[in-house]
Amino acid sequence: QVQLVESGGGLVQAGGSLRLSCAASGRTFSSSAMGWFRQAPGKEREFVARISWSGGSLYYADSVKGRFTISRDNAKNTVYLQMNSLKPEDTAVYYCATSTTYSSTYYSPNLYDYWGQGTQVTVSS
Numbered sequence: 001q002v003q004l005v006e007s008g009g010g011l012v013q014a015g016g017s018l019r020l021s022c023a024a025s026g027r028t029f030s031s032s033a034m035g036w037f038r039q040a041p042g043k044e045r046e047f048v049a050r051i052s053w054s055g056g057s058l059y060y061a062d063s064v065k066g067r068f069t070i071s072r073d074n075a076k077n078t079v080y081l082q083m084n085s086l087k088p089e090d091t092a093v094y095y096c097a098t099s100t101t102y103s104s105t106y107y108s109p110n111l112y113d114y115w116g117q118g119t120q121v122t123v124s125s
Contacts, residue, residue, distance in 0.1 A: 002026035002114040004096050009119030012086055016123070020081040022096030022116055030074040033099040035112055036081045038092035047107035048094070049081060059106055086123045093118040
């Protein structure tokens with residue numbers, strides 16, 4: 001079993017920054033890819049970013065490229081999402097998730113095995 005706990009969400013003005021953290025328990029963290037997703041009210045969960053187990057491969061949604069950065073520290077069993085130049089449309093609950101499978105559909109939630117409980121990010125205009 002893997003448990004994921006997100007933190008770092010909050011209320012920020014447009015143009016501001018936040019850093020989300022996702023702490024994982026379980027022995028498979030360092031061998032799993034990690035992803036960040038988000039879900040706004042009334043919308044489907046959408047892919048934000050993914051990082052391979054080594055940190056050598058990074059993937060981003062077009063909507064966050066150049067503004068968000070995903071990283072990981074395997075020694076701390078933690079993955080991060082640095083979010084800069086935040087926009088009101090970034091408002092959502094943000095979730096981290098593990099993935100032991102690689103596919104060209106890496107952006108699909110179906111590829112992910114374990115999920116955290118989510119952390120709210122609210123960007124005011």
